Amino acid sequence: MNPIIYDFKRSFLRLSVLIFLIVFAAVGVGIGYLVYHSSVENLPASSYYNMNFVGVSFGFPNGTVKVHGYVFDNRGSPLxxxxxxxxxxxxxxxxxxxxxxxxxxxxxxNASYIIVKYSTYEEKATITTIAAAGKSLLQQHTVMYTYIIYNVSDFYNYYEYNGEGLAIITGVKNCVGKLILASTFNQGELNLTFYNQDLKAVGSCIINYSGYVTINSIKIKPGTQFISLGSKSSTGFMTEYSPIPHIEYAINLGVISSSSLFQSFFPIIMIYLAYALYSKLIDSGAIEFIISRPLTRASFYLTRLTSGLLTGVTTGIIFSLVVGGTFSILIHYFPGFVVTMLIIELISILSFYYILSFMLSNFIKSATATLGISIALFFIIRIVEGILPIFLPTNVSNILGYYVNPTSICSVATYLSTHLTLAGAPFNLGISIVAQLAWLIGLSLLGYLKFRRMDL
Known part of the structure; x- marks a missing residue:
């Protein structure tokens, strides 16, 4: 059997690793369910459907009802x-x-409502919600009534309804999405103003429409947190804009929250794994017997290093899939993107702390001291990561978090979990990747160079 696979099986199937993986997965599922229960559970089933419709309803004096509408999926594409x-x-x-x-x-x-059916979905909208006013107008036989009907899932990025118009922005990718507009007027001009988190305008655009329901491509200014709708000469009320679909904030919060304890404590298991697979062998002198066989120092070092990293990768994937699968059962939607980001986060964290402890084992003779110092460094780094943004300017904090941070890819993945786009991101992805690899490769090489010269 390949020695890396053999050592991987010995490390991953270690009782401590399996027990803590099961415990943290169970706790993570529990935390995720609490978040789901408090934020998502009570939403109607249509909130998760991949089918939406908007329309404008017209009532005529003779009792005739006409509806002009549009049916679309959660990315705004027609159905x-x-x-x-x-x-x-x-x-x-x-x-x-x-x-x-x-x-x-x-x-x-004499119709009361419409039903829209697509695939296994079926939703309806009432078209006589202003029946009293309608009857009065119909009795006069002089005017018609017009109003907007809709049934929209919560997979939107922006939603605003003011009685005369309904604006939905959905399917945003790299700051470009679709604006679906339903209006009681069949032509007009719409002014969209974009604001950042400080409520400062960062841009605007004018949409000219001709039709009761119109679809337009729209480019969102990077950094947008709020959007107001108004006429060319005025702005309306500001409504929050989500860079990811609205419901995914709640879902992603549940997935991310589920990993909080895992990220806080499982790296200690990886540090212990480095102690059991490597540090203790050096401290006890058992390493002399192992490499006395036809096994080079380089082979031994690489095998133990790789097998531990594979254990971290495997546990991170299993944990993330368990959490994602739990949410899939709860809401009938698998949050694939945030689960992928969570896997990247966990691999980044677990790999760094395993390699850190592995490297220190070559400089500190006592395995127990190595274990204690590695755990202490883990808590120190986590505390510093938490408090620096409080005292430093945002730009300095971003440089430290995305470039200097030894788990910079974890910070990148966390950002993407709530933004789903690199447009306007406060970091350069390439530099962040290089910085992360520099930490992992650099510490691994440093440990190997010391191990190669070590007097066993």
């Missing part, structure tokens, strides 16, 4: 769906399908 117009008694008075562009027009008499 071909079946639309039924139903009376108060449940009778279908009219039926149609949205076209390949997602648009539909349906008309019927």
């Amino acid at each position: 071909v769906a079946t639309i039924e117009m139903v009376s108060n008694s449940g009778k279908v008075v009219s039926m149609t399908q949205s076209n390949s562009s997602g648009f539909f027009t349906i008309q019927g008499n």
